Amino acid sequence: MNQKSDPFVVMVTIDRETSSVVLTRSDGKAARAPxxxxxxxTxxxxxxxxxxxxxxxxxxxxxxxxIAFELPTQDRTEPLDNRLVVYLDQNMWRPVSEALQGGDVVSGEDRVAAEQxxxxVRNxxxxxxxxAGHYYETTKWSxxxxxxxxxxxxxQLSRGWQMRDPLQVREDEILEMFRCWKGEVDSARVPSVFTLAPNALHSPSRGVTAYTPPSDFSxxxxxxxxxxxxxxxxIDVMLDAEHVEPGPETGWAESxxxxxxxxxxxxxxSQQKRRSIDAFLFSDFQRELAEGAHAAGLSLQEVQQWxxxxxxxxxAVQPATGLYREMFHNRHLNMGTKWRRNDLTDMIYLSCAAGYADFVVCERHMREPLGRGIRRLGLPAKVFRRLSEAVLAIGDALEQAGASG
Structure with missing residues (x-):
């Protein structure tokens, strides 16, 4: 028999109801084991x-x-295939969910935008x-x-695509920043910010231990x-029947x-205030700067020169970290700013998204400093505060891409 015509496994199913694993072959036959x-x-x-x-x-x-997820292969973990990246802030996912799950509280514009x-995504x-910000905000909802x-x-709409942990992106950008300073590379942009790679939501610095496969596997x-x-x-964590208790207050907003x-x-x-804000900000970056300089091979003298x-x-050469700095400046320069606990989450995740995504949709109080930062740094991302406005712009971009393709 020709080897190519031999039946092969096309589906492996873990069935909770029957406590079994089912192997389905290309010829339609199936084998079940307990x-x-x-x-x-539970x-x-x-x-x-x-x-x-x-x-x-x-x-x-x-x-x-x-829920369908795309899965990566070892040599292809970011198969975007020219797809545009659209990042929604947490509060923008809610009207999308209401619209697609049959809710009655969304506007007609939001419903049309969500369906589009x-x-x-399907196409x-x-x-x-x-x-990870979406997971944190969603799973704590009681x-x-x-x-x-x-x-x-x-x-269902992310389909397995993740934004890499912004803390990891920051570490990677700082390393590339130092390499740029030394003249080793031309850009501090880092690859694979949007990825199918496993365990990308949380960096090792958060203390998360990834699953280790058996040693005898290829x-x-x-x-x-x-x-x-x-x-x-x-998938399982996001949908668990029990909500996750919010973590303790860090004191970040109060500080x-x-x-x-x-x-x-x-x-x-404003320039004097900006220098003061940088000193305040860099105190938070001490570990990343020290580790980045060491990883880039800088001597003590070179660090002093830098x-x-x-x-x-x-x-300014770091898309995500530079944008975070711009947002930090804008908010502290704005007289009478009121800081909330969620501001840290919003700023970290939105600056990372806008540093690398094509489109970002977020609420107004973050959209304005984000937009100013994008303009100052000359980044290509487009930021909107309404789903309907974003969808129009995305549609135009897709049409232009189709015409040029």
């Missing part, structure tokens, strides 16, 4: 996991909802990545039915198992409020 240790916690809302060796994961919830975004024209609907929408099989474990875990109040009282011009030549200017 599972004594199911990978579902609070998990997943019912079945379907994985194709050809690529892709389909999760089915107990309510019968489907979903259609573009592989855009990707709408999820971030209203279970609303939390499920919102999480389901984010999962490199390809080990990567596929890690990717599948990561994707299924993200910035005290500093803003103090800065407002100083009789300084510090003497207006290091703040070096941040």
């Amino acid at each position: 599972l004594t240790d199911l990978p579902f916690a 609070t998990s809302l997943l019912d079945r996991l379907h994985c194709s060796p050809l690529g892709g994961l389909l999760a089915v919830t107990r309510d019968g909802d489907d 975004l979903a259609d573009w 592989r024209l855009i990707v709408m990545p999820a971030s 209203v279970s039915d609303k939390r499920y609907s919102l999480g389901l929408t984010i999962l 490199a390809d099989d080990a990567f596929q198992l890690v990717a599948l474990t990561s994707a299924s875990t993200y 910035n409020q005290r500093y803003s109040n103090w800065l407002d009282a100083q009789d300084w011009d 510090g003497q030549k207006q290091p703040a200017q070096s941040f």
